[in-house]
Amino acid sequence: MSFTEEIKNYALDLGYCGVGCISIDAVADYVEILKSRNETYDFLIRQPQGPMKGAIPKVFMPEAKSIIVLAWDYFQKDFPKTLTEKIGRAYLSRSYHPLENSINGARVKLMEKFLVSKGCKVNTNINVPARWASAKAGVTTFGKNNFAYVNGVGSFIIIYTIVIDQKLDYDQPTMNCQCPQNCRACMAACPTAAIYEPFKLNPYKCLGFNAWMRQEKNNIPTVIPEGIREKMGTRVHGCDLCQEACPRNRKKLKSQFPKDQFLEKISRNFTLIDLLHITDDFYRKNVYPIMYNYIEDYKYFKRNAAVAIGNTGDSGMISELAKILDNEDELVRIHVAWAIGHIGGKKAKQVLLNRLDEEQSIATKQEIISALNNCSV
Ligand code: B12
Ligand code: SF4
Ligand code: SF4
CATH class of the missing domain: 3.40.109 (NADH Oxidase)
Known part of the structure; x- marks a missing residue:
């Protein structure tokens, strides 16, 4: 051999x-x-x-x-x-x-x-x-x-x-595509049109990129562009939509698999609210085991959780968001303000107006004003 x-x-x-x-x-x-x-x-x-x-x-x-x-x-x-x-x-x-x-x-x-x-x-x-x-x-x-x-x-x-460092017997390449000729399901499923033509992706539009590459350590602006926020849905880390839409994955997605007991356990304790108010204990028990890679600073989890909560449209979440509208990080406040405005309603408007008086940062003030403008009552 x-x-x-x-x-x-x-x-x-x-x-x-x-x-x-x-x-x-x-x-x-x-x-x-x-x-x-x-x-x-x-x-x-x-x-x-x-x-x-x-x-x-x-x-x-x-x-x-x-x-x-x-x-x-x-x-x-x-x-x-x-x-x-x-x-x-x-x-x-x-x-x-x-x-x-x-x-x-x-x-x-x-x-x-x-x-x-x-x-x-x-x-x-x-x-x-x-x-x-x-x-x-x-x-x-x-x-x-x-x-x-x-x-x-x-x-x-x-x-x-x-x-x-050793030579081996090399394999023949398979640099081809086995997709059905007319299929475009992945491109249609991408909420931001990040896949702009077959085999070409604009990473800046990819939800995966926006959830975790937008960190200071990567030298990439950390505010998630407004047009992307709504498209994130409830995603806080990664996105599988263009794989889920693919007929080449259908068999896999339809198959029955045994439960992953570790994930089952984490899923019982993992909510967006917990992520929004992330503590050392929650991070250690429920975040680190599955999201140990890339995101190091809690403020990015809070940012992503705020956007995801905003996208639930659940007015019952406004009081939770309001709790961190005075967060020390401007980045968090910006996304929390957006989320409250996105949920909308009388209560949202009141919370935003209250904060507007106290807010010192220009960027956050602007975000609150824009949230108030978009806030349906
Ligand atoms: C940078 C990066 C990202 C960036 C940019 C993604 C991208 N597509 O470029 C971001 C942050 C957005 C990202 C997201 C994700 N990533 Co990523 N990422 C990488 C990384 C580090 C480099 C990718 C890269 O080379 N991009 C450059 C562009 C030009 O390449 P490409 O988009 O892959 O396109 C290829 C094809 O288009 C092909 N091609 C080009 N022209 C043509 C023409 C024809 C005719 C054909 C046939 C092919 C072809 O060549 C390109 C190069 O391989 C790799 C790890 C690594 N070291 O390689 C992982 C990797 C690509 N990521 C991976 C994963 C799992 C993901 C996510 C699913 C995570 C998630 N759940 O969110 C998403 C998926 C996004 C997507 N649709 O691609 C896996 C993918 C495994 C797989 N089955 O393909 C990799 C390979 C990591 C790994 N070690 O397994 N990722
Ligand atoms: S991972 Fe999501 S956002 Fe990124 S290209 Fe695929 S569907 Fe689009
Ligand atoms: S959905 Fe799957 S099969 Fe269809 S074009 Fe995209 S990658 Fe190919």
């Missing part, structure tokens, strides 16, 4: 639904794709550890020769609806950038240990352009929604890439 075959057998034995191997040179052409979309991918291009750099693995690992691509099917258990209406399944599955001491992290670690035991130098942290690499490695094809699809599994997969 060749070394490549040994690697593949080991990966499949660990439960990955796809595995393939490519030379590191195979992903270099991704740089040009990103450059050609400079206007909407500026944030990704400037990331010092981003996929633009990961497309040239030698920058991080001079001895790099091959990339092993692994696909993990994260839709193997049931996701409680009360969570999926708020959080994307990729996060709920705890497989996206898995924590080292989690089961998904341990699986990657086992893969790494296996390769090291065979004498390889290994790097699992290079941010290789994942969808591009997995199609080059024959593991996935593309959907018009940009997603990578594994045949017979669908797009609810997370891709892992491992860079090693």
Whole structure:
């Protein structure tokens, strides 16, 4: 058995639904794709550890020769609806950038240990352009929604890439699309038209981007644009709409799966109000286990929760929102004011008028005035 075959057998034995191997040179052409979309991918291009750099693995690992691509099917258990209406399944599955001491992290670690035991130098942290690499490695094809699809599994997969210092037997690419020719269901389902043509997405319009990339650490304006807020619905982290609409995922979405007892437990304690008033205890027990990645500051959870509560249209929530209309963070106050105005009604108007007198920040004052103007009574 060749070394490549040994690697593949080991990966499949660990439960990955796809595995393939490519030379590191195979992903270099991704740089040009990103450059050609400079206007909407500026944030990704400037990331010092981003996929633009990961497309040239030698920058991080001079001895790099091959990339092993692994696909993990994260839709193997049931996701409680009360969570999926708020959080994307990729996060709920705890497989996206898995924590080292989690089961998904341990699986990657086992893969790494296996390769090291065979004498390889290994790097699992290079941010290789994942969808591009997995199609080059024959593991996935593309959907018009940009997603990578594994045949017979669908797009609810997370891709892992491992860079090693040894040559392997390389796979044939599958850089094609197996969508029905006239299908546009994903584009129709996207509430912001973020997928503006097949294989092209404007990240700034994607709800996933707006919920978690808008942080100071990413150098991206943190206020969610007004036109996007209403489209967020009750989502506070991620969005699955363009995958849910896809006929290539239908079988998966209709299947019955065993309950994920951990998610069941969290779902019993997870409400938007709790997130709005997030405490250390709530964060540790219910937020960190499923949203440990990316969002570090509570103010972003509060911002997202306020928008989501506004979108419920539930006037019973106004008093909860009013409780943090004097929050120390201007960012939170701006979105809370919007949410109150969006719910509308007499009570909303009164709360906003009361705050207008006290409010010191110009940006928040403007938001309150605009909320009052939009506030239906
Ligand atoms: C930046 C990023 C984001 C950004 C931008 C997303 C984007 N599509 O660019 C934001 C924050 C919006 C985001 C959101 C999400 N992300 Co994200 N994200 C990434 C990241 C880091 C880079 C993506 C990238 O290269 N973008 C650049 C653009 C140009 O690439 P692309 O949109 O994927 O488009 C590809 C196709 O269009 C194809 N292509 C281009 N032209 C043509 C022409 C033809 C004919 C064909 C066939 C193909 C083709 O090539 C492009 C490059 O692969 C990757 C991880 C990584 N290191 O690669 C994860 C990754 C793409 N994200 C992932 C996930 C799960 C998500 C979310 C579902 C999370 C959520 N629930 O909200 C959403 C989905 C949004 C979406 N519709 O794509 C997974 C996707 C797995 C999969 N099955 O495809 C990845 C691969 C992470 C992983 N390790 O598994 N993400
Ligand atoms: S993840 Fe949601 S917002 Fe982003 S492209 Fe898909 S449907 Fe649109
Ligand atoms: S919804 Fe249709 S066009 Fe979009 S990815 Fe799925 S099959 Fe392709």
